[in-house]
Amino acid sequence: KPSPFKSxxxxxxxxxxxxTPDSKDSFEVNxxxxxxxxxxxxSTQIVDKVLNKDASNISxxxxxxxxxxxxxxxxxxxxxxxxxxxxxxxxDPGAEKAHKTALKILENLKKCSWKAKAVLTxxxxxxxxxxxxxxxxxxxxxxxxxxxxxxxxxxxxxxPIFGKTSELPKEHKTAVEELNKLVKGTIKMMETxxxxxxxxxxxxxxxxxxFIHPEEVDYYWVIMAVIACANKVTILTTSDEDKPPExxxxxxxxxxxxxxxNLSEKLEAFKTGTEEEVHYYKLLKxxxxxxxxxxxxxLLFDVAHDSVIRVQLIDGSDSDNTFEIDELKKxxxxxxxxxxxxxRKDISKTDILDILRRIQSEKIKKTKKxxxxxxQYAIVWVPIADENRADQLYTLRKEFETMLRSNExxxxxxxxxxxxxxxxxxxxxxxxxxxxxxxxxxxxxxQGKIENVDAFYTARLWGLDAFPFDKExxxxxxxxxSFLFKDCPLQSGDLANWVQNNEYIIFHGGTDQDWAREIEExxxxxxxxxxxxxxxxxxxxxxxxxKFKNLFWxxxxxxxxxxRRQEQVVHYDFARQQLxxxxxxxxxxxxxxxxxxxxxxxxxxRETFLKVMEKFDDWKKTVQERTLEVAxxxxxxxxxxxxxxxxxxxxxxxxxxxxIEYPTEDxxxxxxxxxPKCHHAMERNISVxxxxxxxxxxxxxxN
Numbered sequence: 001k002p003s004p005f006k007s008x009x010x011x012x013x014x015x016x017x018x019x020t021p022d023s024k025d026s027f028e029v030n031x032x033x034x035x036x037x038x039x040x041x042x043s044t045q046i047v048d049k050v051l052n053k054d055a056s057n058i059s060x061x062x063x064x065x066x067x068x069x070x071x072x073x074x075x076x077x078x079x080x081x082x083x084x085x086x087x088x089x090x091x092d093p094g095a096e097k098a099h100k101t102a103l104k105i106l107e108n109l110k111k112c113s114w115k116a117k118a119v120l121t122x123x124x125x126x127x128x129x130x131x132x133x134x135x136x137x138x139x140x141x142x143x144x145x146x147x148x149x150x151x152x153x154x155x156x157x158x159x160p161i162f163g164k165t166s167e168l169p170k171e172h173k174t175a176v177e178e179l180n181k182l183v184k185g186t187i188k189m190m191e192t193x194x195x196x197x198x199x200x201x202x203x204x205x206x207x208x209x210x211f212i213h214p215e216e217v218d219y220y221w222v223i224m225a226v227i228a229c230a231n232k233v234t235i236l237t238t239s240d241e242d243k244p245p246e247x248x249x250x251x252x253x254x255x256x257x258x259x260x261x262n263l264s265e266k267l268e269a270f271k272t273g274t275e276e277e278v279h280y281y282k283l284l285k286x287x288x289x290x291x292x293x294x295x296x297x298x299l300l301f302d303v304a305h306d307s308v309i310r311v312q313l314i315d316g317s318d319s320d321n322t323f324e325i326d327e328l329k330k331x332x333x334x335x336x337x338x339x340x341x342x343x344r345k346d347i348s349k350t351d352i353l354d355i356l357r358r359i360q361s362e363k364i365k366k367t368k369k370x371x372x373x374x375x376q377y378a379i380v381w382v383p384i385a386d387e388n389r390a391d392q393l394y395t396l397r398k399e400f401e402t403m404l405r406s407n408e409x410x411x412x413x414x415x416x417x418x419x420x421x422x423x424x425x426x427x428x429x430x431x432x433x434x435x436x437x438x439x440x441x442x443x444x445x446x447q448g449k450i451e452n453v454d455a456f457y458t459a460r461l462w463g464l465d466a467f468p469f470d471k472e473x474x475x476x477x478x479x480x481x482s483f484l485f486k487d488c489p490l491q492s493g494d495l496a497n498w499v500q501n502n503e504y505i506i507f508h509g510g511t512d513q514d515w516a517r518e519i520e521e522x523x524x525x526x527x528x529x530x531x532x533x534x535x536x537x538x539x540x541x542x543x544x545x546x547k548f549k550n551l552f553w554x555x556x557x558x559x560x561x562x563x564r565r566q567e568q569v570v571h572y573d574f575a576r577q578q579l580x581x582x583x584x585x586x587x588x589x590x591x592x593x594x595x596x597x598x599x600x601x602x603x604x605x606r607e608t609f610l611k612v613m614e615k616f617d618d619w620k621k622t623v624q625e626r627t628l629e630v631a632x633x634x635x636x637x638x639x640x641x642x643x644x645x646x647x648x649x650x651x652x653x654x655x656x657x658x659x660i661e662y663p664t665e666d667x668x669x670x671x672x673x674x675x676p677k678c679h680h681a682m683e684r685n686i687s688v689x690x691x692x693x694x695x696x697x698x699x700x701x702x703n
Contacts, residue, residue: 279423290448502597
């Protein structure tokens with residue numbers, strides 16, 4: 001399932017804006033952390049005792065050696081402020097509200113250190129969770145040894161909320177187990193963060209200490225986990241009539257477990273790890289720091305810290321002139337880094353050279369700026385070579401450069417450099433998913449941002465419409481291709497879940513009653529052998545007793561009408577082409593729409609779908625490398641174009657027509673429209689159909 005949380009980059013930008021530390025607001029945070037950990041550990045043990053009916057005594061001598069400072073004073077002022085925010089989102093415990101609450105807490109604690117922010121939030125929850133374990137679960141304690149005062153307090157705290165039974169109800173037991181698991185995971189995560197902080201302080205060289213220190217987002221996730229736990233406690237201790245919406249802890253638990261693993265591996269790497277591990281974590285840290293992009297590239301290419309990265313233009317000439325990459329940074333908006341192994345000559349058998357050639361010829365255009373030629377974008381080839389093959393690199397790269405020149409691809413290359421360190425190769429594999437085939441990484445050097453680590457996937461799916469394949473272009477493309485769910489959401493029942501979970505969906509319909517059975521058999525075959533695809537017959541589906549078919553075509557007609565009003569002479573992009581193609585299939589025997597979540601991938605007819613499935617055994621082999629949506633779309637569009645690659649006159653002679661009815665309210669017609677099937681300009685029929693809507697009196701001659 002897709003994560004309900006915001007991206008790490010978005011989170012980092014937002015939380016850094018809340019941080020303005022001031023030593024005047026500091027306190028002995030380690031002492032408070034010691035107290036909090038003791039309370040939470042003891043509370044989770046009590047909960048375990050109740051859940052497992054374990055009557056063994058809980059140790060009273062836990063962590064006797066780890067005590068707070070004698071003169072420690074609890075920062076009550078901060079605890080009260082956080083308490084108000086922490087329990088403010090109980091009416092809406094979703095991830096979006098939790099994020100807003102976390103930002104409010106961070107804003108209120110903006111002058112505190114990152115560790116203090118997380119520990120203070122934990123402290124507020126520790127008190128609440130202690131009350132929960134002591135008072136709300138008291139009735140289910142196997143020994144039930146609480147004195148009368150404790151039992152009286154339990155009643156005031158709402159102890160009977162689970163019902164007056166000797167057994168904790170099953171549904172509540174599961175919820176309490178999930179809560180206790182997340183609390184334990186959050187404690188472990190904070191303890192690991194604390195260990196990393198200690199280790200960073202112990203390392204005297206600042207450049208090393210900086211890499212060891214936890215990230216700001218690590219503390220943020222402690223706070224988010226606490227907010228989730230606090231919401232769950234509120235739900236569990238509220239009577240049914242006042243109970244807030246249910247709250248799924250699984251996404252938080254999964255996030256915390258993954259972070260614990262990553263933080264523990266990082267801690268181990270800097271304690272006893274190899275040079276490879278340290279190198280990897282340095283790259284990981286620098287890749288998230290826009291102001292240190294050159295430092296990141298130097299480490300990735302294994303360039304000495306006090307040296308410079310030099311690049312050379314491969315343009316078909318024999319020039320060996322090189323210049324510093326900083327010069328490239330000054331005059332280029334975006335760079336497309338192509339990482340590949342020079343010994344892999346089979347790149348010539350893939351579509352990557354064709355993609356690069358098209359980018360070069362169609363998009364990297366020279367424009368005049370103050371009388372000087374200026375290129376906005378550039379391709380930079382970076383060879384990848386294992387350390388044990390470094391001696392062969394020169395020969396291999398020269399052969400590869402010759403291949404690029406012969407394909408008329410003008411690009412830059414890093415001079416006498418390659419990605420060869422084991423730590424760098426690990427970074428490419430685990431973070432940019434490099435295996436053996438080349439990858440394209442879009443970087444904004446001026447801003448120091450990595451915008452896309454899978455540019456070739458983007459190019460295959462959306463073509464050059466999505467150039468320069470950065471975040472802004474991708475977001476625009478996703479919005480364009482989500483036209484079915486733009487203004488009038490079609491989600492209902494299962495469809496809503498499919499869309500939310502970004503699953504593959506095939507909508508289908510048509511006048512042929514056998515088409516539904518036919519396509520569903522083929523979809524089930526794809527699901528069995530390649531990947532799960534849901535399917536929905538628009539002729540059969542209903543939404544609140546309304547035929548889905550009517551709702552579906554109303555949405556399509558509204559989109560067509562809106563598009564016509566917005567622009568009479570249109571740029572014929574892929575989104576508009578697919579929408580008009582769909583409109584032309586309204587009376588077809590069979591049609592389909594392939595979506596990935598809300599995003600439409602491709603629209604086609606019964607004929608094109610069946611021809612794609614005839615070649616299923618061939619293209620299914622490429623799905624793992626290219627993804628299902630890319631493999632299907634590429635094969636479909638080849639077939640679609642081959643079927644429609646005919647001269648307009650021959651279509652006229654055979655009587656085959658593509659007719660699009662364009663809804664209009666103001667009498668205006670679009671000046672130009674291309675055929676969604678063959679892409680030729682369509683003829684406009686200027687005849688007018690007269691309609692009368694006054695049918696209140698049947699047979700009235702005045703109408």
